[in-house]
Amino acid sequence: MSLQTHHLIVSVLLPIHRLGLFSYESTESVKIGNCVKVPFGSRSLWGIVWALHAPQVPNLKKIIEVYPYWSASSMFLLFLRQCSEYTLIPLGSLLRMVFPISEILEWPCQTFRCASSFSSVIQTCPWPGTFAQWVFMFGLKRVKKWIQEANLVSVEIHHDYNYTSPILTKHQKEALEKIGFQTTFIEGITGSGKTEICLAYIQPIILEKKQILILVPEISLCQQWVHRVQKYYSGNIGIWHSELSAKERKFQAWSILTGSTSIIVGARSAIFLGYKNLGAIIVDEEHDGSYKQAEGPAYHGRDMAVFRGYHEKIPCLLLSATPSLESFWNIEQKRYTHVALSQRYGNAQLPDIYMLDLKEQKLDSNMITLPLREALQKNLIKQEQSLLFINKRGYASLWVCYHCGFRAACQNCNVWLSIHYLPKSVLLCHYCGFKKPLPKTCPECHNLEQVKLWGVGVEKIGQEVQSFLPNAKICILSSDVCYTPRQLNETLLAIKNQEYDILIGTQLVAKGHHFPNLTLVGIIDGDFALSHLDLRSGERLYQVLCQVIGRAGRGVIPGKAYIQTSQTKHPLFSYLQSHNIQGFLQEELSTRKKYHFPPYVRLISLTLSGIDENTVHHYALSLKNHLPHESWVEVLGPAPSLINPLRRRWRWRIFLKSPKHYKIQDYIRTALHTFSLPSKIRLHIDVDPYDFL
Numbered sequence: 001m002s003l004q005t006h007h008l009i010v011s012v013l014l015p016i017h018r019l020g021l022f023s024y025e026s027t028e029s030v031k032i033g034n035c036v037k038v039p040f041g042s043r044s045l046w047g048i049v050w051a052l053h054a055p056q057v058p059n060l061k062k063i064i065e066v067y068p069y070w071s072a073s074s075m076f077l078l079f080l081r082q083c084s085e086y087t088l089i090p091l092g093s094l095l096r097m098v099f100p101i102s103e104i105l106e107w108p109c110q111t112f113r114c115a116s117s118f119s120s121v122i123q124t125c126p127w128p129g130t131f132a133q134w135v136f137m138f139g140l141k142r143v144k145k146w147i148q149e150a151n152l153v154s155v156e157i158h159h160d161y162n163y164t165s166p167i168l169t170k171h172q173k174e175a176l177e178k179i180g181f182q183t184t185f186i187e188g189i190t191g192s193g194k195t196e197i198c199l200a201y202i203q204p205i206i207l208e209k210k211q212i213l214i215l216v217p218e219i220s221l222c223q224q225w226v227h228r229v230q231k232y233y234s235g236n237i238g239i240w241h242s243e244l245s246a247k248e249r250k251f252q253a254w255s256i257l258t259g260s261t262s263i264i265v266g267a268r269s270a271i272f273l274g275y276k277n278l279g280a281i282i283v284d285e286e287h288d289g290s291y292k293q294a295e296g297p298a299y300h301g302r303d304m305a306v307f308r309g310y311h312e313k314i315p316c317l318l319l320s321a322t323p324s325l326e327s328f329w330n331i332e333q334k335r336y337t338h339v340a341l342s343q344r345y346g347n348a349q350l351p352d353i354y355m356l357d358l359k360e361q362k363l364d365s366n367m368i369t370l371p372l373r374e375a376l377q378k379n380l381i382k383q384e385q386s387l388l389f390i391n392k393r394g395y396a397s398l399w400v401c402y403h404c405g406f407r408a409a410c411q412n413c414n415v416w417l418s419i420h421y422l423p424k425s426v427l428l429c430h431y432c433g434f435k436k437p438l439p440k441t442c443p444e445c446h447n448l449e450q451v452k453l454w455g456v457g458v459e460k461i462g463q464e465v466q467s468f469l470p471n472a473k474i475c476i477l478s479s480d481v482c483y484t485p486r487q488l489n490e491t492l493l494a495i496k497n498q499e500y501d502i503l504i505g506t507q508l509v510a511k512g513h514h515f516p517n518l519t520l521v522g523i524i525d526g527d528f529a530l531s532h533l534d535l536r537s538g539e540r541l542y543q544v545l546c547q548v549i550g551r552a553g554r555g556v557i558p559g560k561a562y563i564q565t566s567q568t569k570h571p572l573f574s575y576l577q578s579h580n581i582q583g584f585l586q587e588e589l590s591t592r593k594k595y596h597f598p599p600y601v602r603l604i605s606l607t608l609s610g611i612d613e614n615t616v617h618h619y620a621l622s623l624k625n626h627l628p629h630e631s632w633v634e635v636l637g638p639a640p641s642l643i644n645p646l647r648r649r650w651r652w653r654i655f656l657k658s659p660k661h662y663k664i665q666d667y668i669r670t671a672l673h674t675f676s677l678p679s680k681i682r683l684h685i686d687v688d689p690y691d692f693l
C-alpha cells in the first residue's frame with residue numbers, strides 16, 4: 001500500500017459530484033490515503049489519494065502539496081467505498097462530507113502564544129492556543145499577519161485532561177461488562193442509565209487518547225450530552241451540527257480533524273467527518289427517524305455508524321428504550337451484541353398508563369377530556385410538572401371560509417397552510433416554509449363571519465389549558481417557538497428549574513430529556529399516526545408515545561400517563577400499557593414478513609422531479625421501461641408523489657423491491673449507466689427510504 005516513487009501517477013478523489021477520480025502526477029512521495037491539493041480548472045482542490053499507477057500518462061498536472069497532519073487509513077477508505085456502493089451516493093459527494101470545509105486544510109497545526117511584548121495588546125487572549133483557536137477569536141487575516149510579524153510564536157504544549165468514571169449500580173456494571181467489541185445494542189427502559197453506562201465505557205478509550213463520536217438525533221440533545229460528559233471529563237468537547245455559525249464550523253472541523261477534541265457530540269452528518277483517531281461511536285436514541293437524511297445524499301446516520309464501526313474495527317454502541325425494527329431484527333439475527341436493562345435508576349418506576357376513550361368523553365370543541373383536566377389540576381396543586389403531547393405545530397392546520405369555500409393553500413406545495421400565532425401570527429407551510437400574513441377577511445369573498453380554523457396544534461392546546469387553569473405557567477415547546485439551539489436550551493433549563501408548571505410540546509419533547517419533577521404525561525391524540533400510509537407508522541407511534549411517557553416519574557415521585565384515543569382496543573396500546581416492547585416488535589416483525597416489507601426485503605426509491613409535470617411523468621415512464629426485467633426485482637410505479645408538487649417541483653416515484661441477498665444496487669448502477677436525463681429533470685436515489693409522501 002505504501003508504494004512510493006518519484007513521478008508517480010496517482011488517482012485523486014476530489015469533491016466533485018460525479019465519480020470524482022482524477023489523475024495527477026506527483027513528484028513528492030505520496031501514499032494512498034494522503035490528503036493532497038491539486039489544480040482543477042482555474043481552482044485548486046483538496047482530495048484524497050485513492051490509487052497509485054505506473055507512470056504511463058504523459059503531461060498530467062502535478063500535485064501542489066500534501067497535507068502533513070492527516071491521512072485516511074485504508075479502513076476509512078474502505079468505509080467510503082462500501083458506503084458509496086450501498087447508498088449509491090457518488091464518492092465525490094461523500095468526500096464533501098469528509099471535508100465539509102476544505103479551507104481548514106490550509107491551517108497549521110502548531111500551538112501559538114503571544115510574544116511577551118505583544119500580550120498587553122491582546123488583553124483578552126494572553127493564553128497559548130492552537131492556530132484555529134486564535135482564528136476563532138480574531139479572524140484569519142489578523143492572525144496570519146501576527147504570525148508573519150512574529151507577534152505570535154509557536155510553542156509546545158501538552159493537553160492534559162482527566163476523566164473520572166461514573167459509579168455504576170450493580171445492574172449497570174453487569175451491562176457494561178457485556179458490551180462487545182463491535183456493534184452492541186444497549187436496550188434499556190427510559191431512565192435506566194444507558195447514558196451513564198456509555199460514560200463509563202468510554203473512559204479507557206479516552207485515556208488512550210482516542211476520539212469518541214456521540215451521535216444524537218436532534219440538535220437540542222447535543223448540549224444535554226455535553227453537560228453529562230462534563231461531569232466526568234475535563235478536556236475539550238467538540239460539537240457538530242447544521243446550526244453552527246460559519247466561524248464555529250471551521251474551528252470544530254479543524255479540532256476534529258487534528259484530534260484536538262477527544263469527544264465529539266454531533267448530528268448525523270458527523271458520521272462522515274475525517275477524524276484523527278476515532279476510537280468508538282455511540283448512537284443515542286438509535287430508533288429516531290431524524291437519523292435518516294432523505295434530501296440531498298440519502299443515508300441513515302445510524303446505519304452508517306454501524307458501517308463505519310465495522311470497517312474501522314471500532315465499537316459502535318446503539319442506545320434506545322424502543323429499538324427500531326431494523327435493529328430488533330439485527331439483534332434477532334445475532335448481528336449485534338444485546339445488552340438489556342430493565343430497571344430504572346434509583347428504583348424509579350415506569351409510569352402507569354390509563355386509556356381515555358374519546359368516543360365516551362364529552363368534549364364539545366375542546367380537546368382535553370375531564371379526567372385529564374382533573375389530573376392536570378391535581379398536579380398543579382401538588383406543584384409537580386405535567387406534559388401534554390400533540391404532534392402538531394402551530395395553532396390549527398386549515399384556514400377555511402365557509403361562505404365561498406376558500407382555503408389557504410401553499411403556493412409552492414399541494415398542502416394547506418397552518419395557522420401560527422407564536423412567535424408571530426402567520427400562515428405557514430410546514431413543507432417549504434412559505435409564509436404569509438394571516439388574512440383579516442376571506443381573500444376571495446371578503447367575508448369575516450364564516451371563517452373557521454380546523455385542526456388542533458400545540459398553541460390551541462395551550463389556550464385551552466390556560467382557560468381552565470388560568471394561574472398555571474405554561475410553556476409551549478415546538479421548533480417554531482424555540483428555533484435556535486440556544487433558545488431551546490434556555491427553555492429546557494427553565495423547565496428543569498421549575499419555572500413552568502405545564503409543558504405542551506411536539507416531538508421535540510419526546511427526545512431523551514430528563515425533568516425530575518415531571519410526573520404526569522397526557523397524550524392529546526393517540527391516534528395521530530394509526531392511519532398513515534407508511535409502513536413504519538405503527539412503529540413510530542409506539543416509539544414516540546413510549547418516549548414521551550418515559551419523561552414521567554423519573555425522579556423520586558412515580559409518574560402517570562393518560563392516552564386519549566378513539567381506538568382503545570388497538571393492540572399497540574395494550575403493548576404500551578404493559579410496557580411490552582418485545583411483544584409489540586415481534587408482532588410488527590411478523591406483519592412485515594407477511595407483506596414482504598423491510599427489514600425482510602431491500603427497498604429503493606427513484607424519484608424524478610422537475611418543474612413541468614408532463615415532462616417528469618414522461619421521463620419516469622421511460623426510466624421504468626429502461627429498467628431490465630429480472631425475476632428477483634419488483635418494480636412498482638411510476639406513481640405521482642402524495643404531495644405534488646412539493647416546493648414547486650412535480651415528483652414521480654418508482655420503488656424497487658428485492659430480496660436482500662441480491663445486489664440491487666449493482667442492478668440500478670448498471671441500468672442508470674445507459675440512461676440519461678435532461679438537466680431540468682433531477683433523479684434522487686434513496687436506498688432504504690423512510691419517506692413515502
Ligand SMILES: Nc1ncnc2c1ncn2[C@@H]1O[C@H](COP(=O)(O)OP(=O)(O)OP(=O)(O)O)[C@@H](O)[C@H]1O
Nearest residue numbers: 167168169188190191192193194195196321345512
Ligand atoms: N450510576 C448512576 N449514578 C448516578 N446517577 C445515575 C446513575 N445511573 C443513572 N443515573 C441518573 O438517572 C437519570 C437517568 O439516567 P440516564 O439518562 O443515563 O438514563 P437513560 O437510560 O439514558 O434514559 P433515556 O433513555 O430516558 O434517555 C439521570 O439523571 C442520571 O444522572
Ligand SMILES: [Zn+2]
Nearest residue numbers: 410413429432
Ligand atoms: Zn409549501
